[in-house]
Each structure stands twice: as structure tokens, then as C-alpha cells.
Amino acid sequence: MSGRREYRVAGQAEPISHFTDAVAGGGLLFVSGVVAVDENRELVGRDDVVAQARKVFENMGDVLRAAGCSFADVVKLTIFLTDVNDRPLVNPVRQEVFGETRPASTLVEIPALVIPGAKIEVEAVAMMPE
Amino acid sequence: MPSRPVLSHAADAVRAAGYVFVAGILPADSTGALVGGDDVVAQAEHVFGGMGEILAAAGCSFVDVAKVTVFLTDVSDRAAINPIRQRVFGDARPASTLVEVSALAVPGAKIEVDCVAVLP
Numbered sequence: 001m002s003g004r005r006e007y008r009v010a011g012q013a014e015p016i017s018h019f020t021d022a023v024a025g026g027g028l029l030f031v032s033g034v035v036a037v038d039e040n041r042e043l044v045g046r047d048d049v050v051a052q053a054r055k056v057f058e059n060m061g062d063v064l065r066a067a068g069c070s071f072a073d074v075v076k077l078t079i080f081l082t083d084v085n086d087r088p089l090v091n092p093v094r095q096e097v098f099g100e101t102r103p104a105s106t107l108v109e110i111p112a113l114v115i116p117g118a119k120i121e122v123e124a125v126a127m128m129p130e
Numbered sequence: 131m132p133s134r135p136v137l138s139h140a141a142d143a144v145r146a147a148g149y150v151f152v153a154g155i156l157p158a159d160s161t162g163a164l165v166g167g168d169d170v171v172a173q174a175e176h177v178f179g180g181m182g183e184i185l186a187a188a189g190c191s192f193v194d195v196a197k198v199t200v201f202l203t204d205v206s207d208r209a210a211i212n213p214i215r216q217r218v219f220g221d222a223r224p225a226s227t228l229v230e231v232s233a234l235a236v237p238g239a240k241i242e243v244d245c246v247a248v249l250p
Contacts, residue, residue, distance in 0.1 A: 003248075004194060004196060004248045006222075006223055015223070015226075016208075017208060017212045017215060017226065017228065018212055018215040018216045018219055018223060018226075019198070019215075019223050019224055019225060019226030020223035020224070020225060021225070022225050023196040023197065023223075023224055023225045024196075025194075025196045025248030026147070026148040026149055026196075026248045026249070027148070028149075028196075030196045030197035030224075030225040030246065031225060032197075032225040032226050032227060033226070033227030033228065033229070078227070080227075080229050110229045110230055110231060110232075111205075111230045111231070111232055112205045112229075112230040113205065113229060113230070114205055114208055114228055114229075121227065121229065123199075123225075123227045125197075
């Protein structure tokens, strides 16, 4: 399978459907949509989109590291917000975690996420090192 | 490639750089007519059936899928379609994102799914 490898990352909640945290193959790492939940799938950050975003990127950082990647390796980000007006609030968190790196990005508003109360979900594609 | 509705300027899938990028698949027949009525499970069966055909035509299968994106018009339908995902993917678990969207391109469609597979 051309080096296809699945990653289930310690500390991440059990996937709610038939999927895993990330899959690598062909030189890329595909990171599943990440929400602000702890390992018990309890929402973190309540109704504070900034606190939720911090948890989302903390979880994403853990998934990237488990595959040997970091935020600097991310080439594409897709951000789903339940309120597109939250974008400016989330942006400082993105600046903080990506630093000098700027991924390609799409951001859209959607009516609902799977986890009740979740305001943000983020997925990523990263380049595997080497 | 099987005959599928092409609603806009797109192909069923594109092979490039060791991957197969499969376009979003809707529950529609080759004329673009809705399949499955208002039954999200029947719709999802058609969608994943089509995905299997497209993957096979591109030289791979569900076990090669690295990422799947599921768009539902009602996020609470997630549980209803999960058994189909379990069946078609079997022991393989792709990366996945699932979100609710306000509308899909075929009227009455409740689900659209796209994917990226790694060529074996």
C-alpha cells in the first residue's frame, strides 16, 4: 500500500466513527478533523472559541508529532467554524502555532459540527519529513 | 470510469503524484437524478458503491484511502451511515472529517463524500 500508515495517537479521543487520527502515505500526512475535546471526548473551552481553538491546535500538534511532523510541515489547513465571525478571534492562535510558516488555507462557516457545542474543527495535510 | 453525473467542470477522479483524488460523490444516477429517496442510508450505500467503482477504475480500493471527507445536510445522520463506513473500509481506517453543510448540489441529497487514496 505504498507505505500507507495509520496513526492512532495516545491522548486523543477514540474516533467517533470508522476513522483514525491521521494517515500517512506517498509523502503526505492527512490529519483528520480535530475538535476541542479531551481524551474522553469531553468538550474543552465551553463556549469560548479561543479556548476551543487552543485545544484544537494542541491536539493537532500532538497528532503531527506522533507522525514525526510539526506545524512547519503543514501545507494545507481547512477550518470549519460554526460562526464565520469568529475568524479574527482564532487568528492569533494560528499565528502563535505556525509562527513564520504559512500554510495554504480554506476557512468556511458550517451549520453544525459532530460534537455538540463545538465551534471549530480543523483538518490538515502535512509533508512527511525526508 | 463508470458513467456518473458530472454536474460541473470536473472528472470522477484524478491520478497524480502517487495519489487518486476522488471528486465528491453524490447519491445520483448517470442522469443526475437522486437515488435513495429521502433515506440517508440508501443514499450512502449508493455513494460508497460509486466510490468503490471509481477507486477500482483508478487501480486501488478502499484500503488505500488515506482521507475521506463526509458532508451531511444533517449531522445527526452520522450514526446511521457509520455501519456502511465500517463495512466498506473493513480493517482500514482513513483519516476523516465530517461536517454538516446547508445544501448539496443535487436537490434532496443528504450526503456527499470525497476521498484521497494512495496508489498501491
